[in-house]
Amino acid sequence: MNTRTSKVDSLSIISVDTSSVIEIGDSHNIDAVSNVISVQREPAIYYEHEFQFTDYPLFTFPLPEPEQPDSFQTITCQDNGFIHVKCVKTSFLSASSVLQIGSNDCVTMETRIKNIRHLLRDPS
Numbered sequence: 001m002n003t004r005t006s007k008v009d010s011l012s013i014i015s016v017d018t019s020s021v022i023e024i025g026d027s028h029n030i031d032a033v034s035n036v037i038s039v040q041r042e043p044a045i046y047y048e049h050e051f052q053f054t055d056y057p058l059f060t061f062p063l064p065e066p067e068q069p070d071s072f073q074t075i076t077c078q079d080n081g082f083i084h085v086k087c088v089k090t091s092f093l094s095a096s097s098v099l100q101i102g103s104n105d106c107v108t109m110e111t112r113i114k115n116i117r118h119l120l121r122d123p124s
Contacts, residue, residue, distance in 0.1 A: 001026065002078055006102045010087040013099070019111075020093040023100040030104060034095035034111045035059050041118040056114050063110065 006025045016022065019034035037051045053059040085101050093099055096111040 001028070001103050001105050002076070003103065004078065004081050004083050006083045006085075008085045008088065008101055012087075012089045013093065014091045016093045017095045017097070019096045021098045021100070022093070023098065023102060023104075026102045027100070027104050029106045029108075030098055030100070031108045032096040032098070032110070036095060036111070036113045037116065038113060039116045039118070041116075042120045051116070058114055059112055 003026050008024055011022075011024075013022070017034075018036070019032040021030055021032055023030065035053055037053065037056070039046065039051060083101055088099070088101070090099065094111075095113070096109045098107060098109065
């Protein structure tokens with residue numbers, strides 16, 4: 001991996017969610033895993049240990065490996081040893097996401113989300 005110096009004049013982010021990465025500069029590996037159980041209930045009464053990751057197969061089954069592309073050759077020419085970014089503005093980095101200004105060898109991201117809704121029916 002060719003290394004370069006990263007310079008960012010301005011970076012504006014409102015919110016960064018779980019397992020997200022802001023990387024300014026080079027890295028070799030980024031691994032981010034986020035497991036979420038989101039519960040909306042009417043009325044909003046919750047009990048400790050009510051929702052466990054082990055209760056949902058979604059969080060335990062192995063994910064399939066992505067297919068590897070056919071081999072290819074790339075040739076890059078980096079005349080300048082610098083990455084210069086004037087301004088980055090983003091509102092939100094969601095679960096297991098990456099905002100990187102720099103080089104990287106390997107990125108592995110995994111997000112599993114279970115949404116549960118216990119809502120009262122409309123009486124009409």
